[in-house]
Amino acid sequence: xxxxxxxxxxxxxxxxxxxxxxxxxxxxxxxxxxxxxxxxxxxxxxxxxxxxxxxxxxxxxxxxxxxxxxxxxxxxxxxxxxxxxxxxxxxxxxxxxxxxxxxxxxxxxxxxxxxxxxxxxxxxxxxxxxxxxxxxxxxxxxxxxxxxxxxxxxxxxxxxxxxxxxxxxxxxxxxxxxxxxxxxxxxxxxxxxxxxxxxxxxxxxxxxxxxxx
Amino acid sequence: xxxxxxxxxxxxxxxxxxxxxxxxxxxxxxxxxxxxxxxxxxxxxxxxxxxxxxxxxxxxxxxxxxxxxxxxxxxxxxxxxxxxxxxxxxxxxxxxxxxxxxxxxxxxxxxxxxxxxxxxxxxxxxxxxxxxxxxxxxxxxxxxxxxxxxxxxxxxxxxxxxxxxxxxxxxxxxxxxxxxxxxxxxxxxxxxxxxxxxxxxxxxxxxxxxxxx
Numbered sequence: 341x342x343x344x345x346x347x348x349x350x351x352x353x354x355x356x357x358x359x360x361x362x363x364x365x366x367x368x369x370x371x372x373x374x375x376x377x378x379x380x381x382x383x384x385x386x387x388x389x390x391x392x393x394x395x396x397x398x399x400x401x402x403x404x405x406x407x408x409x410x411x412x413x414x415x416x417x418x419x420x421x422x423x424x425x426x427x428x429x430x431x432x433x434x435x436x437x438x439x440x441x442x443x444x445x446x447x448x449x450x451x452x453x454x455x456x457x458x459x460x461x462x463x464x465x466x467x468x469x470x471x472x473x474x475x476x477x478x479x480x481x482x483x484x485x486x487x488x489x490x491x492x493x494x495x496x497x498x499x500x501x502x503x504x505x506x507x508x509x510x511x512x513x514x515x516x517x518x519x520x521x522x523x524x525x526x527x528x529x530x531x532x533x534x535x536x537x538x539x540x541x542x543x544x545x546x547x548x549x550x551x552x553x
Numbered sequence: 554x555x556x557x558x559x560x561x562x563x564x565x566x567x568x569x570x571x572x573x574x575x576x577x578x579x580x581x582x583x584x585x586x587x588x589x590x591x592x593x594x595x596x597x598x599x600x601x602x603x604x605x606x607x608x609x610x611x612x613x614x615x616x617x618x619x620x621x622x623x624x625x626x627x628x629x630x631x632x633x634x635x636x637x638x639x640x641x642x643x644x645x646x647x648x649x650x651x652x653x654x655x656x657x658x659x660x661x662x663x664x665x666x667x668x669x670x671x672x673x674x675x676x677x678x679x680x681x682x683x684x685x686x687x688x689x690x691x692x693x694x695x696x697x698x699x700x701x702x703x704x705x706x707x708x709x710x711x712x713x714x715x716x717x718x719x720x721x722x723x724x725x726x727x728x729x730x731x732x733x734x735x736x737x738x739x740x741x742x743x744x745x746x747x748x749x750x751x752x753x754x755x756x757x758x759x760x761x762x763x764x765x766x
Contacts, residue, residue: 539752
């Protein structure tokens, strides 16, 4: 009798947890390999006057694409070849690398949100037409979730909110300090870099559960 | 009056949590860069007959040391130079790399505990005397905590138990599936690889809190 009670108690608890989990909002991962966003001026310096990027494939975020073109970025200790250019053109050139890449290049980069490039290190960029130096713009991207307003509203998330995201599996983990960015230009997607993906054995399309801090 | 009650309630809760946290067992991190353990046979093949490793520096685990000698490991897609040999000599050669390294080399490696090398990929190893191939032995080390029996007993941990470990800071996270290994040959130390360290912005000597699953 004691045993049956225990089984019932455990069953109820498991069902309660499963229900809670199934209600937790989730997000699909896009793993960001190192890449670069270019200003029109830097694009033309690297590839020639009047140059336009060729689309290779669309990314999940509407309007964003991977270009056919790549560049080489050069640090004091090493260089990284075939760094993909992402379009469209931006106001300012920005290079997004992993911490592993920062060691390879021999630079000290900081964890920053996209666009927040003040006082970040510069780098040398090689294209087919020229080699240029930028004075700032290299960042290690802060992990973040792109979120459309409807989804944010449904789950009571707000722009710039910090959350945690859990992943299951062999290298299960929970990332804290994940920043939510809400925009009607976004679809629901979490961006992590290759170090973070490898640490959690996470691949493109894997699903994480969003937990509020 | 309501406000004062609320302040008291919050204060009591914060004190309770701080006390709980301060009692949580902790562990100090050692970040494992890629490295290799060699059998005497493979050491002699790579460096010459009767060769003995020269100690460069002691590691934190008693009796373990980094040797002055390094090798190059060669995959189908790339190679990694200056891979440190760790001593002493082992029964079987074992190469420990990160997932990032596995992509660089072009091999598909699995997450395994040290010594569990059955059905793992082989690799080519270059030393000053020769270049050799091993048929198995490349692993991505499963994150683990070395723990002396007294510490394990004090906190009711047992050998092979799985726990989670929390790290604070800019890239705060919690690693699940961390395996505890208890031995009187060990001092308390958590080993993670460079991908895991970079994902959490963790460096040698950082302290994590051990949480039971």
